[in-house]
Amino acid sequence: MRVVIGEDEALLRHGLQLVLEGGGFEVVAAAGDAVELESAVSLHLPELVVTDIRMPPSHSDEGLRAALRLRSKYPETAVVVLSQHMQRRYANELLSSSNGKVGYLLKQRIADVDTFLGQLRDVAAGGMALDPDVVALMVARAKRSNGAIRELTPRQQEVLALMAEGSSNSRIAAELFLSEKAVVQHTSRIYDSLNLPLDGESHRRVLAVMHYLSDN
Numbered sequence: 001m002r003v004v005i006g007e008d009e010a011l012l013r014h015g016l017q018l019v020l021e022g023g024g025f026e027v028v029a030a031a032g033d034a035v036e037l038e039s040a041v042s043l044h045l046p047e048l049v050v051t052d053i054r055m056p057p058s059h060s061d062e063g064l065r066a067a068l069r070l071r072s073k074y075p076e077t078a079v080v081v082l083s084q085h086m087q088r089r090y091a092n093e094l095l096s097s098s099n100g101k102v103g104y105l106l107k108q109r110i111a112d113v114d115t116f117l118g119q120l121r122d123v124a125a126g127g128m129a130l131d132p133d134v135v136a137l138m139v140a141r142a143k144r145s146n147g148a149i150r151e152l153t154p155r156q157q158e159v160l161a162l163m164a165e166g167s168s169n170s171r172i173a174a175e176l177f178l179s180e181k182a183v184v185q186h187t188s189r190i191y192d193s194l195n196l197p198l199d200g201e202s203h204r205r206v207l208a209v210m211h212y213l214s215d216n
Helices: 009-020 035-045 062-073 088-096 107-111 112-125 132-146 147-151 154-166 171-174 180-193 202-215
Strands: 001-008 027-029 048-052 078-083 103-104 129-132
Touching: 001 009, 001 035, 009 027, 009 048, 009 107, 027 035, 027 088, 035 048, 035 062, 035 088, 048 062, 048 112, 062 078, 062 088, 078 088, 078 107, 088 103, 088 129, 088 132, 088 154, 088 202, 103 107, 103 171, 107 112, 107 132, 112 129, 129 132, 129 154, 129 202, 132 147, 132 154, 132 202, 147 180, 154 180, 154 202, 171 180
Parallel strands: 001 027, 001 048, 048 078, 078 103, 103 129
Antiparallel strands: none
16 A cells, blocks of 8 residues: 655654554655645555644644645545644544545554554545544543433443444454444444434444534
């Protein structure tokens, strides 16, 4: 899988390249700013872009803005945005503007190499990935203001969080040591309790849960 990296810090850029190449990805370009990133994507047309949110010159959200433009211009190219700090607004903006093939992860996730590479592959295949810390924050806030969330069983709340992260039923089952049949039962009850639209497409499922948590 061909990848373009966007990261302004040279050491992190080189380290990320080594991680990806060690996982079987082909890094075709590594950009140090948002302008260079967009040029590299236009030139190489990769299957995946992995970029930092904060890029020169202002080190605010240039990477995110570039990611949104790239998703609009090249909808077949998957984009995963990495962030040093948790920002729910960034996650909402990125995921809500997409029909899949996007992810928002904290940089600390790179340390768990196998999981990180698996998330990249899932996103490139059409899925969505949302960092567990962002999901935990959203669920905690929703529980304080929404009775329907509080009425879910602890197990259903765990399943809901994993759904928001973009996990498939099989992955949820493995994570929680459940059968896939049990996961389907839990998700069905969650849909009913929260009045979520039933949809088998993973990215639509993430969006439904995200919108619910954001609005409550």
